[in-house]
Amino acid sequence: MPKIETKNINLYYGDFHALKGITMSMEPKTVTALIGPSGCGKSTYLRIFNRMNDLIDNVKLSGFVLVDGQDIYEKGTKVDELRKNVGMVFQKPNPFPKSIFENVAYGMKVNGIKDTKYITQKVEQSLQQAALWDEVKDKLKKSAFELSGGQQQRLCIARALAVEPSILLMDEPASALDPLSTSKIEELIYELKKEYTIVIVTHNMQQAGRVSDKTAFFYLGELIEFDDTKIVFTNPKNTKTQNYITGRFG
Amino acid sequence: MAHIDDELDQLKVDTLGMWTLVQLQLRKGLEALTKLDKDLAREIILSERRVNAYEIKLDTDCENIFALFSPVAVDLRFVLAVLKINTNLERIGDIAEGIARFVVETDDSFDTKLLEITELLLMYEEAIDMLETSKKAFEMEDTKMARSIFKKDEYLDKINFNANEIIANYIRQNLDHTEQALYALSIIRKLERVGDQSKNIAEEIIFYVEAKVLKHKTE
Numbered sequence: 001m002p003k004i005e006t007k008n009i010n011l012y013y014g015d016f017h018a019l020k021g022i023t024m025s026m027e028p029k030t031v032t033a034l035i036g037p038s039g040c041g042k043s044t045y046l047r048i049f050n051r052m053n054d055l056i057d058n059v060k061l062s063g064f065v066l067v068d069g070q071d072i073y074e075k076g077t078k079v080d081e082l083r084k085n086v087g088m089v090f091q092k093p094n095p096f097p098k099s100i101f102e103n104v105a106y107g108m109k110v111n112g113i114k115d116t117k118y119i120t121q122k123v124e125q126s127l128q129q130a131a132l133w134d135e136v137k138d139k140l141k142k143s144a145f146e147l148s149g150g151q152q153q154r155l156c157i158a159r160a161l162a163v164e165p166s167i168l169l170m171d172e173p174a175s176a177l178d179p180l181s182t183s184k185i186e187e188l189i190y191e192l193k194k195e196y197t198i199v200i201v202t203h204n205m206q207q208a209g210r211v212s213d214k215t216a217f218f219y220l221g222e223l224i225e226f227d228d229t230k231i232v233f234t235n236p237k238n239t240k241t242q243n244y245i246t247g248r249f250g
Numbered sequence: 251m252a253h254i255d256d257e258l259d260q261l262k263v264d265t266l267g268m269w270t271l272v273q274l275q276l277r278k279g280l281e282a283l284t285k286l287d288k289d290l291a292r293e294i295i296l297s298e299r300r301v302n303a304y305e306i307k308l309d310t311d312c313e314n315i316f317a318l319f320s321p322v323a324v325d326l327r328f329v330l331a332v333l334k335i336n337t338n339l340e341r342i343g344d345i346a347e348g349i350a351r352f353v354v355e356t357d358d359s360f361d362t363k364l365l366e367i368t369e370l371l372l373m374y375e376e377a378i379d380m381l382e383t384s385k386k387a388f389e390m391e392d393t394k395m396a397r398s399i400f401k402k403d404e405y406l407d408k409i410n411f412n413a414n415e416i417i418a419n420y421i422r423q424n425l426d427h428t429e430q431a432l433y434a435l436s437i438i439r440k441l442e443r444v445g446d447q448s449k450n451i452a453e454e455i456i457f458y459v460e461a462k463v464l465k466h467k468t469e
Contacts, residue, residue: 234313
């Protein structure tokens with residue numbers, strides 16, 4: 001069973017038709033890259049998986065979005081539970097104005113977990129998974145703002161992992177980072193793929209090539225091509241995809 | 251370990267796999283030739299398909315690494331070197347197959363005197379040794395070892411250079427062995443090509459490790 005599946009998704013912002021009949025599926029423990037020029041609908045598509053678009057006025061959605069076979073837009077879906085299962089990392093690191101420890105512990109505490117031993121263990125485990133533990137283990141009480149941009153982004157990834165999601169959504173997670181931090185995030189994605197299903201929006205074509213198993217090319221709200229990344233980057237079937245990835249338009 | 255490192259490691263493993271197969275083809279060719287073992291020769295001809303399959307796989311893997319990882323510096327040189335080494339190995343595979351076809355077609359064992367005066371078997375051993383040395387040099391990134399191949403190639407060139415006259419004299423004295431003498435000359439030509447391919451491979455190893463281009467230069 002696919003981990004994520006969408007069937008004939010149409011999404012409107014008011015009168016603007018932002019996603020046009022998108023049908024695709026993502027297998028468990030794979031990385032799917034969403035690429036395309038600005039305004040093509042890739043971030044909008046990403047945000048339907050944890051119902052982030054619900055927060056925007058005048059959004060109308062039709063079609064089906066299935067996570068683990070369950071329609072997440074069905075009446076009665078607990079959105080809080082959904083967002084625990086579907087973590088998200090944004091373009092700009094957004095740590096809370098709290099200590100490093102509290103940032104990672106936050107999600108657990110909000111979800112009512114009070115067992116201090118469990119929380120401490122989970123904070124360490126999440127920071128290790130995010131490849132940040134060795135750099136912060138001696139300063140967990142320091143403010144998260146004292147970390148570099150790249151470290152802050154990995155802290156945000158640790159924060160997302162602490163509530164034990166099975167899916168991670170990443171919206172240009174490295175576009176605000178320097179090349180070294182970008183490389184660390186990419187290596188992290190490669191490691192996290194062993195346990196999580198990851199969907200990443202990226203403007204960086206090389207990044208899509210390096211980190212993803214599948215690539216979806218969006219253009220003007222349509223899914224133009226969705227295939228193995230190897231195929232998309234060596235022999236795309238659609239001329240628009242070819243022109244985009246070779247930098248001839250967009 | 252970074253993703254690209256995994257891909258490059260795997261590419262190296264697969265390249266060494268092809269190397270081992272081609273070495274084996276060449277070794278079996280020598281055995282088939284000395285024992286006139288036609289079954290072994292047929293086995294070599296059949297195994298040539300595996301060499302070809304390896305070549306296509308390595309080509310595709312290199313293409314994917316270029317497309318997906320945009321390698322630079324030593325990584326770029328490594329993938330470029332593998333692409334060319336792949337072609338050279340495939341050609342050595344073709345040569346082993348060609349020698350096997352002679353064995354299948356010929357009726358009589360080679361005259362030992364002919365093998366002796368042409369130094370064909372010594373040449374064959376040296377060609378195998380060159381291929382083995384190049385494999386070790388690639389595996390260990392040892393450019394000193396790679397450079398040792400150039401000297402060995404000169405030895406093969408010398409045998410090849412002398413072959414015309416030696417074989418012409420032999421034919422004059424052994425007209426009934428003309429056909430196998432021509433086969434021997436052809437095999438010598440092929441082994442000389444193995445030497446050239448191994449030399450090309452050595453140049454690629456030096457290019458990859460030291461970023462030095464030795465092509466069309468005398469070192």
